[in-house]
Amino acid sequence: MSADHSEELAALVGRRSGAPQVAPDAVNLAMIRHWVEAMGDENPVYLSEEAATDAGFGGIVAPPTMLQAWIMRGLKASLEAESRRAEPETTAGSDNDRMMALLDDEGRTSVVATNCDQHYVRPLRLGERLVTTSTIEDITAEKKTGLGEGRFVTTRIDFVSLPDLGEHASVSEEVVAAGEPVATMRFRILKYRPGTAKGAEVRDGDGGPARPRRPRPALTQDNAFFFEGTRAGKLLIQRCVSCHTLRHPPLPACAVCGSLDWDTVQASGRGELYSFVVVHYPKVPSFDYPLPIGLVALEEGTRLVADLAIDPAELRIGMPVEAELVSFDDELTLPVFHGLPAERDEGG
């Protein structure tokens, strides 16, 4: 089982998440225009000095819900953070980093935002520069949730206005304390252990991210036998009862004699690769890529589309293959074809 860091986590409650954050830019019309156009917000007080004055604001104000946008780090810092994360053993700097590392070490590697509460003391005017301090306000005991077992973490972000900050990119706590409080935000996330939800999704290896199950086949009265067969460990082929012609994919009637009567025979599972593709894109999260898919000519004579457990570089048309029935989850078992060793190529 994973570690339990309850005591170390409790010690972090009440601590600053990190150093004060300074907004890269003062509240400005250009960013407001991007925002209101994206949101489809027609409220004129965000762009028109006259309308804003008429409405009693004394001049243009920023959309209040834009609060967090003023302190977002932007593209450059996001890319830098991303490349840092790719490096092993980065020394944890802030208490927020330490908290996240402890939660990861508990096996709670997945994260989802659950709540966002914003309180605005007053509207923000053009030219104001915001600075924030963040405090770890609460870390819960383990909770069972629909996503999995995890802890809820609440961070409080206090926004102060410091209009005369100039070019400063960083400020001390003392400077922040002299600012005017303009807003507060509480942000709650769930850090959870993937794959621990009720009816958990299929896990991608040990401790890896949860991923969705494979798409379900559309079952009909004609094809259900195939999937019931694979679940029972048999690769079945439909056979016409009147003329004994085999057919695949399943159909209600025989294409040779027209008979509606059919039964099934069990295939040996051996055949040869009639054709194949290797899918690189688009990626569907239920599968691993590159994804080789084969059209296999079974030795009984019908052809079947199936996954290939064969290195794409080794794939050759005509190569001998053999089916293994693989259970992907409780409901779905499908044939996956492996290559056969060369010495059995010409075997009887």
Next chain:
Amino acid sequence: MSSGGLGTRTYDSVAVGDELERLVLPITPTLIVAGAIASRDYQDVHHDRTLAQLRGSPDIFMNILTTNGLVGRFVTDWSGPAAVLRDVVIRLGAPNYPDDTMTLTGIVTAKADPDADGRRGDVEVTVRGANSLGDHVTGTVTVSLPREGVRR
């Protein structure tokens, strides 16, 4: 969609139980990406489908800041430009993926006493934004509205 004109609600004209005109928003990749970039949120899951799928999501999805912005807009579309947002308290649920539709509905659930100076008063609106997967967002927005006949 909003009918063009913004509302001009006053504290006195609003009653608990009033319903807001619903807002039906097509969730397009353009809306998701424009909202992410306008909020300076460059997490790849909000603009890059390939990387979003690598991380186990079926597609890109809307970021929280955009959800916040849409909820705020929904309420001020109704209240009009003289309203002042006080609180936006939201709980997040089913993601907004492209090619879905989110329908925002709202109802006035509380009215505080008028402010001490008699010029304005707070009104609470309970908001829900639902898509085909369920509730994307639920929460409350508290908005300060001017009193009837009070000069601004």
